[in-house]
Amino acid sequence: MKKQVIILGNGIAGITLAVLLQRKGIPFVLLHREGEKQPFALGETLPPSAMQFLNELKLLSIFEENAYRKTYGYHSMWGNSRVTDINFFHQNPYKNGLKINKHQTLEKLRELIKDNMISYQKGLEVIHEVYGNTVVLGKNEGVKIIQGKILIDATGRNRTVLQKLKIQNEIHDELVAVSCHIPKIQHPKLTHEVYVESFKEGWGIVSALNETENICTIFTHKGHEILSQLKEVSQWKSALAETVYLKDFLQETNQAKLKGGNANSSVASQIAGSNWLAIGDAAMSFDPLSSHGITNAIYTSAKAAEAIEKKLNFADSEAFPEYGKTMQTIFKQYLHSKNNLYQQETRWKDAIFWKRFFTSYS
Ligand SMILES: Cc1cc2nc3c(=O)[nH]c(=O)nc-3n(C[C@H](O)[C@H](O)[C@H](O)COP(=O)(O)OP(=O)(O)OC[C@H]3O[C@@H](n4cnc5c(N)ncnc54)[C@H](O)[C@@H]3O)c2cc1C
Structure with missing residues (x-):
């Protein structure tokens, strides 16, 4: 051929x-x-800035029609213990992204x-x-x-x-990710269905996949000791006990499927x-x-x-x-x-995960 x-x-x-x-x-x-398995749903977020480009390529309708949902913003707790509300309302010309x-x-x-x-x-x-x-x-x-x-x-x-x-x-680094699908809960203090929080051992994101499921992903460095706890879903709640809101999304369960892999640059x-x-x-x-x-x-x-x-x-x-x-x-x-x-997060500058961002990087 x-x-x-x-x-x-x-x-x-x-x-x-x-x-x-x-x-x-x-x-x-x-x-x-042949016979590739259906990939583990990561529920990737597409930012509003990508929508214009998809439209120019005449691909926007396919992405929109097959997305889980539109996203209108997210919350993050990064650099201090306040929740920031990032609202896409001010973005142009598209005021939403996609899950x-x-x-x-x-x-x-x-x-x-x-x-x-x-x-x-x-x-x-x-x-x-x-x-x-x-x-x-x-x-x-x-x-x-x-x-x-x-x-x-x-x-x-x-x-x-x-x-x-x-x-x-x-x-450029050794970032790894561990994800699990967990039953959906709506956090009483958060309005957007995407939430990012940094903590001493890394950072995590929880977002709604659909009506019944959230996906939670924790990012840390390869070899970090928290990874041994993240191997078991039943231990996530105790592994993330020091987090402010992330821990609230985790319920006692052994049922959730886990998926790990590289997420480095x-x-x-x-x-x-x-x-x-x-x-x-x-x-x-x-x-x-x-x-x-x-x-x-x-x-x-x-x-x-x-x-x-x-x-x-x-x-x-x-x-x-x-x-x-x-x-x-x-x-x-x-x-x-x-x-x-990463350097905007200075609360744990001496912790194993964070100190790399303050010493040498290329
Ligand atoms: C935990 C996590 C969260 C993420 N969140 C986001 C997010 O919120 N927003 C975002 O934009 N991105 C996110 N990403 C990144 C995003 O998923 C990837 O950048 C994107 O999917 C890359 O697409 P790709 O087609 O280049 O590669 P892939 O999706 O990896 O596709 C590669 C394809 O090649 C196939 N393949 C591999 N080896 C062979 C081979 N030898 N022969 C034939 N086929 C082969 C694979 O099976 C696969 O089908 C995230 C990634 C991770 C890990």
């Missing part, structure tokens, strides 16, 4: 790029792993490009050459060979293509090559405190689609290097503002 573009990865970044290439009439194939139902949104987007998707079970080999890329899927008799001028890494934090191309990662040392690009988390992954992971996935896909069009249709040799440079600049700006945000 020969296609102009081969996309590896089936998340928001890969699917968005596929939809945009289809609209531009650029032949592509999207490769995904994303990623699974449902992806299902809808996949329907648009399903004829150009190929699943594979095991065995993925990438042969990268200056004049093109070959991907070999499967083993023995079931083998499929796909050739494409351009190869896209949209495999999220796995960075599968980049690993095969031996591109290094720049890792990292960037690929190279985001674009002569005939490959990385998009979404594969290019650069953001701390969820920024609420910009999904926006980044959509933005990098849109910029990658433009760069691919320039390269294929107008033989623009600068399109890929420019894409890489733009993304590296964005990542530097992001790191700066993320570190500033």
